[in-house]
Amino acid sequence: MTDTRTAILDAAARLYAADGYSAVSMRDVAGEVSMTQANLYYHFRDKAQLVEDTLAHVLVTRMSPLDDLFKTTSSPEYQLRVFVEWFVTLLFNDLIFTQLMLRELIDGDMERVARLSRVVFDKPFSLIDGIVSAYSPGLRSALTTASVIALIIGHVQMARILPYLSSGHADHADPKIIAAHVLSTLRRALKDQSDAL
Template identity: 45%
Template sequence: MNDNSSTRTLILSAAARLFAADGYDAVSMRDVAAEVSMTPANIYYHFKDKDALIRETLVHVLSAPAPSLETILATTQAPLEVIDAFIDSFVHTMFEDRIFSKLVLRELLDGDVDRLKYVAETVVNHPFSVVARAVADCGGGGDPVLMTVSIIGMIIGHFQMAAMICYAPGGTPEHADPRVVSRHISTLVRSALKAWGSAD
């Protein structure tokens, strides 16, 4: 990694921490510069404005799990195994990488259409297409796009409820264990896909 590349990575990592903690609107280029002990001019040398910085920060953080997921998918051909691998990877990333999960939630809540479109086209569309194709390959009459959205929604929902679940009636800390959550969601998805097939 050359100096220019390592400096950009340093800036992106610092920006990720700040954007995750405080949100896009609350973070300035000056804040990022202070976080990495640089002048604002140094930040602007690498990123033309804050919009460029948040976009590259999102790609930097949200694409981090991609290589490990791609490795899994490269050795997994059966559609159900592809779906299981995606669920397990995404669950563990959401639960174990706080910056990743906070940025996902912040971006969804902020709802900036241009940023969401950029992230979709740059990071999300490939794994989404892989999962939707695997869902379609399982057969049945359901909509593979909606099923893929439902899978992602379940994962995000379980993550959002994790801190509260042990206080719910019958809830235990185990219900917030990513291994348990991953198995649970995979079981639900497999059951739904089986029901689709039997409904034909």
């Protein structure tokens, strides 16, 4: 990928994450990288392609370390811990990734979501699905994998308000505390499901 194209994708990602797709025009993106709209259209045929390529760029770039993390061991318990800690940290520390991913989950165009699912999400989902299957053989692994991911996303989203609730504490917004809690919850749930089979 050329430096210019990467710069455009990075700028578009910042704008889309902050303001949403409909609020950001091609002119806004061109201005952000100090180029003409005509030059931007040289790289991307239209806004739809720019949105999809931006999402693919951000999601693939941020998720690529997952492959290497999983190569370090074959133990499902260790892989689960590595994934939970990595994903919680990513969601807390990379607001552009988090905002774009949540935007797609909430109101993404279904055709784009289907393409991104095949091209971007399928491989990391399969890696997590493999952990779930190895951790608790016999489970409906795809649904359980979705529950694992949803639990992590939900806790990260709730971290903004938990410290202010009557039973909340300041450390409920700490990524390390959240990762440890999610991991403990998942281990119990996966063991309980496996024992029930």
